[in-house]
Amino acid sequence: MSRCIDKKFEKMLSAYELGMLGEKDKDAFELHLYECGYCFEKATEFEKAAWHIRRNPAVKDSIRRMAESATEAAKEERSLWHSIVSKRAWPTLVPATAVVIIILLFLILRPWQIEFRTQQDVWASANRLAIVDFKNLSDPQDTSRLGLILSNLLTTDLSELQSAKVVSNERINDVLKLIGKTQDDMANRETATNMAKRVGARWILYGSFIDKDNRVTVTTQLTEARTGEVIKGHRITAGPNEDIFALADKLVLRIKEDLSFPAEIPFESVHSISEITTRSPEAYRLYLEGVENYQKRYYSDAQGFFKKALSFDSTLAMAYYYLAKLGDQKLIFKAKQYANNGTTLQRHYIESSVLLAQGKRDSACAVLKKIANDYPDEKNAYLTLGTLEYQIGRYDAAIADFNQAIRIDSLFKNPYNELAYAYQAIGNVEKALESINKYIELSPDEANPYDTRGELYAINGMPDKAIESYRQALKIKPDFITSLLAIGHLYLLTRDYDRADSCYRHLESIDDEYNRAMGRVYRALIPYNQGKISAALKFLDSCLVLNKSEKIKGITPQILYMKSFIYHGNNDFTQALAEFYQALNTEQKETPEKLQMNVDIFTQLLAQNGRLDSARNYAEQVNEFQKKTGFAQYSYWYGTAAIAFAKGDIQTCIKDLEKIGDNYGRRYFIAHYLLGRAYLVAGDLSGAIREFENQIKVYNYPHARHAIWNADMHFYLGVAYEKSGQSDNAVKQYQLFLDIFKNADPELMSRYDAARRLGRLLKSR
Numbered sequence: 001m002s003r004c005i006d007k008k009f010e011k012m013l014s015a016y017e018l019g020m021l022g023e024k025d026k027d028a029f030e031l032h033l034y035e036c037g038y039c040f041e042k043a044t045e046f047e048k049a050a051w052h053i054r055r056n057p058a059v060k061d062s063i064r065r066m067a068e069s070a071t072e073a074a075k076e077e078r079s080l081w082h083s084i085v086s087k088r089a090w091p092t093l094v095p096a097t098a099v100v101i102i103i104l105l106f107l108i109l110r111p112w113q114i115e116f117r118t119q120q121d122v123w124a125s126a127n128r129l130a131i132v133d134f135k136n137l138s139d140p141q142d143t144s145r146l147g148l149i150l151s152n153l154l155t156t157d158l159s160e161l162q163s164a165k166v167v168s169n170e171r172i173n174d175v176l177k178l179i180g181k182t183q184d185d186m187a188n189r190e191t192a193t194n195m196a197k198r199v200g201a202r203w204i205l206y207g208s209f210i211d212k213d214n215r216v217t218v219t220t221q222l223t224e225a226r227t228g229e230v231i232k233g234h235r236i237t238a239g240p241n242e243d244i245f246a247l248a249d250k251l252v253l254r255i256k257e258d259l260s261f262p263a264e265i266p267f268e269s270v271h272s273i274s275e276i277t278t279r280s281p282e283a284y285r286l287y288l289e290g291v292e293n294y295q296k297r298y299y300s301d302a303q304g305f306f307k308k309a310l311s312f313d314s315t316l317a318m319a320y321y322y323l324a325k326l327g328d329q330k331l332i333f334k335a336k337q338y339a340n341n342g343t344t345l346q347r348h349y350i351e352s353s354v355l356l357a358q359g360k361r362d363s364a365c366a367v368l369k370k371i372a373n374d375y376p377d378e379k380n381a382y383l384t385l386g387t388l389e390y391q392i393g394r395y396d397a398a399i400a401d402f403n404q405a406i407r408i409d410s411l412f413k414n415p416y417n418e419l420a421y422a423y424q425a426i427g428n429v430e431k432a433l434e435s436i437n438k439y440i441e442l443s444p445d446e447a448n449p450y451d452t453r454g455e456l457y458a459i460n461g462m463p464d465k466a467i468e469s470y471r472q473a474l475k476i477k478p479d480f481i482t483s484l485l486a487i488g489h490l491y492l493l494t495r496d497y498d499r500a501d502s503c504y505r506h507l508e509s510i511d512d513e514y515n516r517a518m519g520r521v522y523r524a525l526i527p528y529n530q531g532k533i534s535a536a537l538k539f540l541d542s543c544l545v546l547n548k549s550e551k552i553k554g555i556t557p558q559i560l561y562m563k564s565f566i567y568h569g570n571n572d573f574t575q576a577l578a579e580f581y582q583a584l585n586t587e588q589k590e591t592p593e594k595l596q597m598n599v600d601i602f603t604q605l606l607a608q609n610g611r612l613d614s615a616r617n618y619a620e621q622v623n624e625f626q627k628k629t630g631f632a633q634y635s636y637w638y639g640t641a642a643i644a645f646a647k648g649d650i651q652t653c654i655k656d657l658e659k660i661g662d663n664y665g666r667r668y669f670i671a672h673y674l675l676g677r678a679y680l681v682a683g684d685l686s687g688a689i690r691e692f693e694n695q696i697k698v699y700n701y702p703h704a705r706h707a708i709w710n711a712d713m714h715f716y717l718g719v720a721y722e723k724s725g726q727s728d729n730a731v732k733q734y735q736l737f738l739d740i741f742k743n744a745d746p747e748l749m750s751r752y753d754a755a756r757r758l759g760r761l762l763k764s765r
Helices: 007-017 023-033 037-055 057-076 080-086 096-109 146-158 169-178 183-187 189-199 244-258 281-295 299-312 317-325 329-337 344-357 361-374 379-391 395-408 414-425 429-442 448-459 463-476 481-493 497-507 513-522 525-529 533-550 555-569 573-590 599-608 612-629 634-647 650-660 669-682 685-695 701-705 707-723 727-740 754-763
Strands: 128-131 203-212 215-224 230-237
Touching: 007 023, 007 037, 023 037, 037 230, 128 146, 128 169, 128 189, 146 169, 146 203, 146 244, 146 281, 169 183, 169 189, 169 429, 183 189, 215 244, 230 244, 281 299, 281 317, 299 317, 317 329, 317 344, 329 344, 344 361, 344 379, 361 379, 379 395, 379 414, 395 414, 414 429, 414 448, 429 448, 448 463, 448 481, 463 481, 481 497, 481 513, 481 525, 481 701, 497 513, 497 525, 513 533, 513 555, 525 533, 525 701, 525 707, 533 555, 555 573, 555 599, 555 707, 573 599, 599 612, 599 634, 599 669, 612 634, 634 650, 634 669, 650 669, 669 685, 669 701, 669 707, 685 707, 701 707, 707 727, 707 754, 727 754
Parallel strands: 128 203
Antiparallel strands: 203 215, 215 230
């Protein structure tokens, strides 16, 4: 285009270049740039010229001398600057030489100019590109998040280019958060340079767009990160039948041409962005929302976004991938079906998850190791590897993998969460808290790090600190279900029943039908934890009746499991097994995609009902499954220990339970409880005291779920103290047990002689 399409804007060009337009005129002119190729090219050329002038010291000195000589002459007239600002058509009123001087002064003195450096200074980075979220000039709030979509589409497609590394959007935002900035601050050169240096980016791509008459026009500016030099700018308008994906494809081709690759490196094959993402902008937006919530551990929210994304595009492979990770494992095979709709890297992750679902854990790990080898910056490979190591009890290996992910990206928050649990599992509480506090430092405005810290406090006998940490999580996200439940269970176990009831009732008000129904079910824990067995069972029966009308999938099995645990704790093994069978059958009908849970308790119930052969056969099935999938054999060992205890073979019971030991951490309450009981029967009082003392300091859901065992643990600890001659400690435990069950059903209390033992000890004082 030879000239500007609108003379009014052509006259404003120089003023725009000097940054001297008012906000209204500036906004109008920037919109004009999307329509006028002439002005767009002129503005881009000006930026490149400005960079060269600001960078060259010799030019700088010459211009400064010119400026100084011009200043004296300007004093004799009214302020030249005032003249410029006060005139609309200022280029026609000011002599050309003065304009040149003003432009040069502006280039030297403008407040955002880049620091002069010698040619010997080298920017320490690889061929790495950082893409800033595009600005939506038609909708500054970007309610449709098209700017985020565009930057992610470009990042995804260019990530396929092995010769250039693209910084992830997550990494950019983490760095900006660390330095107290946001994407909106990237227009500031100092902020941009700081960000680029921290992520090791050689180039930064800026972009903005307008959506006019249902046609999107995008402008981009590729800059050298170290210097701010404009390498190339583009203005591209979508064709009449082109969508955002076609526009992104055009941009990718231009960017590939603009990047300065060595001549010997060939361009990779070009493909359409929609082929490795989706053809639906709405599906992609929802998918990105899902990933964002998944990274924050807002799993319920993430699940909702992924499901909505699939309603717009049922072939979106990575939405299935994440939904499989969120519980429905069978969906990984849907991800595999559409894996060609993803990037090469995404296909590797899907392949690894498919192998894992098939029980081929070693093969799955091999794929992840290949990812780590082929993509040296791929921190998620080490995070996933560490998680798999953690699941099979190889905590040292897990810790090494998590630390490797952090070495790749010290701002990667998720490994710190996993490190906390791994250190807790090996008993290093100090390191666990150190890791989680680092997570909080990186993400102070997210709920999950406070939730994890609350759990660490709860496991390690600090209920007050745990409650405070859970409250911080709920202050950030009032419907953060794990914190809401955990704090309810904490109140329950510290016998603040009114507050526990308040937490469970609050669950009933959230916008999720499953958790809303479970909030009602959890209220049965309140009478149950007080030993009011009849009241708890009656309440659960009313929940069953209500759920028959509501028909919320997955609720009925949970109610039946809870009834089974209550009967189990009350030593009614026959009814406990009957309820468990019913729960298991219902669960397989309603949610067949779920892995069977509570396999350890099922083996124990079979043994306690005298069905030892069935118990052994089932235990071996569990063993085979855990070997096949690579999971640790804790459930198998618990099952064999429970069989031995039922037979009276206490030494075998102890041997199998000691295989579990502290390797699974204090959270495996039922194993520690049974081991304490076995030690007591075997006469190993110090062992019994150790197990029970450790467990009475733990405040979490397994203790609430097995409330009778949680209470009578105090009774058995009292017995162990009494037998070992520690009368004062025994008195305290008997009193605590009787206080917990002060309103318990008489039938339950008839099993214990705590009152008689306490009276005898008090009388002997």
